[in-house]
Amino acid sequence: MLGIPLKYNIRNLFVRKVTTSLTVLGIGLVVAVFLCVMALGEGLTRVFTASGSDSNVLVLRQNSQSELQSGISRDQVPLILTLPGIAPDADGKPLASAELVVVLNLEKLGGGSSNVTIRGIGEKGMKLRPGLTLVEGRWFAPGKSEVVVSKSVSKRFKDCTTGQTIHFGAYRWTVVGLFDAGGTAPDSEIWTDVEGMVTDFKRGGYSSVLARTSGRAARDQFVAGLAGDARLALEGKVERKYYDDQTSTAAPIKFLGFFVGIVMAIGACFGAMNTMYAAVSARTREIATLRALGFSRLAVLASFVFESLCLALLGGIVGCFLGLLAVKLALSGVTGTTNFATFSEVVFAFRLTPQLLGTGIVFSLVMGFFGGLFPAARAAFTKITSALRQVG
Amino acid sequence: MKFLPLVLKNLLRKKTRSGLTIGSILLPFFVICLLGTFVAMLDADPSMGKGMFRIAVRHKVSFANVMPASHLEKIRQLPGVKAAMPFNWFGGRYVDFSAFHVFQRFAVDPAVFFDIFDASAIVQGSAEEWRADRRGLLVGEILMKKYGWTLGQKVTLKGDIWPGVYTFTIRAVYRGQSEASVFFDQKVIDEALPARAGLYTMIWLKGVDAAAAHDLIPRINALFENSTWPVRAETEKEFQNNYVALLGNVKLFFRSLTAVIAAVVLLIAANTMAMSARERVTEIAVLRAIGFSRRLLFGLLLSESALLAVFGATLGLAAFVALFPRLRAFVLYSPVAGLAAGLRLYPDVLAGAFLVTILVGVLAGLVPAIRSVQRPIATGLRLVA
Numbered sequence: 157m158l159g160i161p162l163k164y165n166i167r168n169l170f171v172r173k174v175t176t177s178l179t180v181l182g183i184g185l186v187v188a189v190f191l192c193v194m195a196l197g198e199g200l201t202r203v204f205t206a207s208g209s210d211s212n213v214l215v216l217r218q219n220s221q222s223e224l225q226s227g228i229s230r231d232q233v234p235l236i237l238t239l240p241g242i243a244p245d246a247d248g249k250p251l252a253s254a255e256l257v258v259v260l261n262l263e264k265l266g267g268g269s270s271n272v273t274i275r276g277i278g279e280k281g282m283k284l285r286p287g288l289t290l291v292e293g294r295w296f297a298p299g300k301s302e303v304v305v306s307k308s309v310s311k312r313f314k315d316c317t318t319g320q321t322i323h324f325g326a327y328r329w330t331v332v333g334l335f336d337a338g339g340t341a342p343d344s345e346i347w348t349d350v351e352g353m354v355t356d357f358k359r360g361g362y363s364s365v366l367a368r369t370s371g372r373a374a375r376d377q378f379v380a381g382l383a384g385d386a387r388l389a390l391e392g393k394v395e396r397k398y399y400d401d402q403t404s405t406a407a408p409i410k411f412l413g414f415f416v417g418i419v420m421a422i423g424a425c426f427g428a429m430n431t432m433y434a435a436v437s438a439r440t441r442e443i444a445t446l447r448a449l450g451f452s453r454l455a456v457l458a459s460f461v462f463e464s465l466c467l468a469l470l471g472g473i474v475g476c477f478l479g480l481l482a483v484k485l486a487l488s489g490v491t492g493t494t495n496f497a498t499f500s501e502v503v504f505a506f507r508l509t510p511q512l513l514g515t516g517i518v519f520s521l522v523m524g525f526f527g528g529l530f531p532a533a534r535a536a537f538t539k540i541t542s543a544l545r546q547v548g
Numbered sequence: 549m550k551f552l553p554l555v556l557k558n559l560l561r562k563k564t565r566s567g568l569t570i571g572s573i574l575l576p577f578f579v580i581c582l583l584g585t586f587v588a589m590l591d592a593d594p595s596m597g598k599g600m601f602r603i604a605v606r607h608k609v610s611f612a613n614v615m616p617a618s619h620l621e622k623i624r625q626l627p628g629v630k631a632a633m634p635f636n637w638f639g640g641r642y643v644d645f646s647a648f649h650v651f652q653r654f655a656v657d658p659a660v661f662f663d664i665f666d667a668s669a670i671v672q673g674s675a676e677e678w679r680a681d682r683r684g685l686l687v688g689e690i691l692m693k694k695y696g697w698t699l700g701q702k703v704t705l706k707g708d709i710w711p712g713v714y715t716f717t718i719r720a721v722y723r724g725q726s727e728a729s730v731f732f733d734q735k736v737i738d739e740a741l742p743a744r745a746g747l748y749t750m751i752w753l754k755g756v757d758a759a760a761a762h763d764l765i766p767r768i769n770a771l772f773e774n775s776t777w778p779v780r781a782e783t784e785k786e787f788q789n790n791y792v793a794l795l796g797n798v799k800l801f802f803r804s805l806t807a808v809i810a811a812v813v814l815l816i817a818a819n820t821m822a823m824s825a826r827e828r829v830t831e832i833a834v835l836r837a838i839g840f841s842r843r844l845l846f847g848l849l850l851s852e853s854a855l856l857a858v859f860g861a862t863l864g865l866a867a868f869v870a871l872f873p874r875l876r877a878f879v880l881y882s883p884v885a886g887l888a889a890g891l892r893l894y895p896d897v898l899a900g901a902f903l904v905t906i907l908v909g910v911l912a913g914l915v916p917a918i919r920s921v922q923r924p925i926a927t928g929l930r931l932v933a
Contacts, residue, residue, distance in 0.1 A: 178819040185812045189805065196801075211623060224612055225708035227893055239694035247734050259611040261780075268793045271610050324778070357613070358776070389711070404647070416805065419575050420812060426572035430565055434823045494794035499612055501794070 160446060160455050165463035168435065169470075179431045180471045183523055186417070186424040187475025187516045191508060193413035194392035194515070197485050199507035200406040200493065207341035211243075212284055213378055215365040219391050222402075222441035222498045223257040227359040232388055239385075241378025245280060252367035256353050259500045260324065260346070262313045270492065272309060273364050273500040274340075276350030284366050288342060293318040293333030298349040301356070302331040306343045308490045308503040316346075327356055341399060344492070344503040365428060366395065405495045405502065421523050423473075428527030434466050438534045441533050442545035457536040464528020465521055472520025476513045483508045490498035551844075555851050562824065566856060569820045573860025574867070576809045577905050582875075583802045583867045584897035590792045590799065592892075600665060601761045604767060604787040605751040608778040611637065615777045617746030622751055623768060623804070628760030631664050632753035633657035634734045639709040648881075651691055652729040653705060655737050656752075661686070664754045668724030672699050683736060684719035687726030690880050692718075705728070712740050724758045728880070810908055817912035821853045825916035831919050833928025842921045849917035850910060857909020861902050869893065 169176050208214075215236055220226035228236075233254050242250040256276040262270045282288065282295070296302035303322070310316040315323070315331075322329045329348060337343045350362065369375040379392040436443070443456060451459075487506045495502045559566045605623065607613035617634075624632045636655035643649045658679045662668065678684045681758055685703055696814035697703070697718055704715045716732055755761030755849040761783070782790070792798070825832075835845060876891055 177822060178815050178822070182812055182815040182819065185808060185815065189808050189812075193805075217708065219641065219706045219711070220708040221639075221641070222646050227709075227711075232713060259610040259612045260609075269790065270794055271612075326610075338910075357609075407647075416579055416809075419579050420809060423572040423575040424812065424816065426568040426575075427819060430568045430572075430823070432818050433564060433568075491796060493796035499610075526922075 160459040162462060165459060165466060168439075168463065169466060172435070175431055175469075176433065176467065179264070179428055179467055180304060180474055181496065181533055182427050183424050183468055183471025183520055184478055185470055186420045186523075187520050189420060189480035189521060190413060190417035190507070191475065191479030191512060191516045192482055192487065193257065193409065194414060194512050195479070195487075195506040195508040196491075197409040197413055198509060198512060199491075199504045200409060200502065201403050202507055203341060203343070203502055203504045204399045204403040204405070206339060207399040208397075209368075210394060211369055211371070212373060212395035213367050213369055213375060213392045214395050214398050214514030215367065215390050215392050218391050220391075223255075223364045224259065224426040224498050226227050226501070227361060228254070228363065228365060228390065232390070233365060235385070235388060236382070236390070236436040237314040237368070238382040239378055241369050241374040241376075241381060243368045243374070249280075250367065251280055251283060252365055253281035253284055254350060254362040254365045255281065256285060256350050256357070257363040257498075258353070259498075260322075262316075262322070264313055265311075270313075270494065271500040272346060272348040273314060273498065274303070274342060274348065275350055278350050281347075281350075281366070284368055285337070285342065287340060288335055288337050291334050291336045293331075296332055296348050299352050301327075301329050301352060302332045303336050305331050305346045305358070306503070307334045307336045308343045309346060310334055311490055312492060312501075312503060314327070319467050322346075330491050331514055336440060341502075344501055347361075356489050359389030402497050403497060405470065405493070417519065419517045419521065425527045428464060428467060429524060429531060431467065431526050432460065432531035433447070435463070435535070436460065436531045439535075440538060440543045441493045441546060443538045444540045447538065448544065456538075457532045460532030460535045461525065461528045465524040466533065467515075468520045468524020468527065471523075472517040475520060476516050479508060479513070479516065551848055551851075554598050555848055555855060558824075558848075558852055559855065563818060565824070569817060570860045570863065571857050572816045573813055573857055573905060573909070574864040576813045577861050577901060578868055579809055580901045580904070581864065581898060583806050584901055585891070585894055587799050587802050588894040588897050590795075590892045600809050601630070601755045601758060602784040603753050603755065603761055603764060603768070603781050604784060605753070605779050606749065608780045611629060611778075614747040614749055615751065617748065619772065619775075619777065619779065620748065620751050623751060626764060626767060626771075628755050628764055630754045630756045631660040632751060633660050634748040635665060635750040635752040636734055636737065637709070637749045638707065638737075640691030640703070640705045640714075642703070642705055644780040651688075652726070654729060654731050655710075655730045655734040658684070658686070658731075658733050661731065663912045664752055665724065666754075671721050671723045673720035675717070675720060681717060681719050682733055683714075683733065685716035686722060687721045688716050688729050688730040689721055689723045690727040691730065692721050694881055709735050710741060710744070714740070744792060770845070811902055813905070814908045814912055817853060818908055818915065819855065821849075821854075821913045822916045823925045824852075825849065825920045827926050829920070829923065829931050832886055833925045833931075836921075836925045837929070846921045848918050849920060850913045852918075853913030854906060854909045857906050857912075861905040862910075864905075865898060865902065868898070 214223070215228065216226040217222065220232050237250045237252055242252055245251040255278065258274050259271040260274050261269050262272045290304070291307055293304070296304055305316045315321065318331055318333060322331065335342070335347070338528065340495045355360070367378065369378050375394065375398065382388065382390050382392040446456060483506045490503050490505050492503045620632060622632060623629060633656050638653035638655055640653060641649065642651070646836045662675055668713050678686050687697065691697070699718055699721065701718050702715055703718060704713060706713055714736060755764050765783070768779065772779045832845060836842070872893055879891055
């Protein structure tokens, strides 16, 4: 079968500059909106999927959804540490950290307030999370009410930069440094030493214990050991799984992205259809001539669908470009929402991945295909004789 | 007005085009209404104006910290307090942690509960039966429907903050604010966990009148300022606002989305109007030649696009109103059901969306209309399409 040269369609798009660019911009904006909302969801999802390690086990009270609801008493900790499976540290002691998690209602820099997690960690706590780096100041000294704050939190909350003091009635903590956890969960937290915090908050125990296991078999053994000890009433979760389970926080945003994206896409699809119908009716005689020259109906159909796809592809590219521009310029800072599993703020950044950009292009092509199909069908079924006889 | 048939005829000339344009206005209009309603819902007062006298007290650090029962006694003795009770966030789980099984559970004092939430009406069972049964459960009407519960049925909750397995019997069903909640007696927790008896995450109270409530807030804050457990007291409305603020800057996000959506409609509508103006260059020149003034033609062209916008917005409005009960059900049955108490059809939101759409329609027609009427008659007549 002989196809109509593709150049025919591309040139036609350039002839009608205004219409083409308005349609392209319309599709582009829809794609850009879709990408921005999805980038928000993606950024939030990444915090959870990138957090936690497969070899760390988080010990919580049975039935606890998160560390905040959990509680482990002081006398339970030595029992946990003697269970088989925990890897020893260089000094021979088990590589584990009993931790306390409390949420603080802090004031935001831009007004309003939100809950931020303050975490007390044991002396091995840092070794269990090798991805963390200090970017300013120094680590806290135990027992001195000193804290280190994540760089992202310090950008969003008052009194959180090095040298400042966080006040809370009788409590006060001096910020001695900032850390960066590469966009993972600790980036939403403030850290201090656990014993000082237990005293400050008059707690009888801890929230959780994080333990490193040496290999898969040891990990399963440790988790089974916890489950098998009825006196403890505790359970062990693989740290990575614990965070993966919280990705549902991003579900409403992704739902919104798809919902708004799809409804708007149908709207933009109607717009593209209008453009293509106009293109077809303006070229009725041309189409009839092509048919008279021997191009098949299918060739005409394919040709116009191709033209519509080109239009949409241009829109998709413009959309990706606008989306990238928006995310890089206007939405480049960190933002936050509350994770209702832990009742505390998750700080994250918009994240426009290549996969998302790819989805945006596919999205635009789908719009182009459906927008072009019906007008192309009208073109393909043009009655040759009457169309040729038509004047102007 | 006498030109209305002409405008309509022009619109009907290209039925597909007009239909598609109306469609491309209708769908975004629907989304704008939806986003606007959601923002209005977040702004709404959950108690519908009746919560002014109610005050929520929590630990100053956050509502995940507890306060001792002695705080409650001290608050009760303040002048101007009508009633006060523990309002303890129980957490826990019902069946599992899936979104479907999320609802709020609170441990309260049944003796004064209805003095504080006096706008809630009992629709099944009675307050007496609930008070008489230590393990009785007060359930919001929406939850009864959602889970198909019946009066007298047993409901088991597993505790995490307050460990243990607790079985309750449904004794009363209420209708009113925050229907996605259940309430039971604080004594159940106090008896099950003696070591942690009398520790509350929240205390709620009601002032005798608005003035008393207004005075109580600073007084309560000052009362515990130097205690081991400093507190933060705020009105129910502020409490709700802070809860919404936890979501992040949702309002700004939704407003920006609305603006972009309006811009998309503008582009699509402007494109359509430009296309139809281009096809009618000769025709417009003829009309000018037989004596139609520039001003009249300009008005006619503009009313075409305005009329398309009116049709689109009207249909969108009808669709939104028709689908609203489904939307309400969707939100009520989701984990954010607590927010849905304020979900209504907000006339100002709908009117605003309508006006914006008409404005967009007029704006879309502006450039093509100006260009059409300014083209000299001779050029227009000479042009061969």
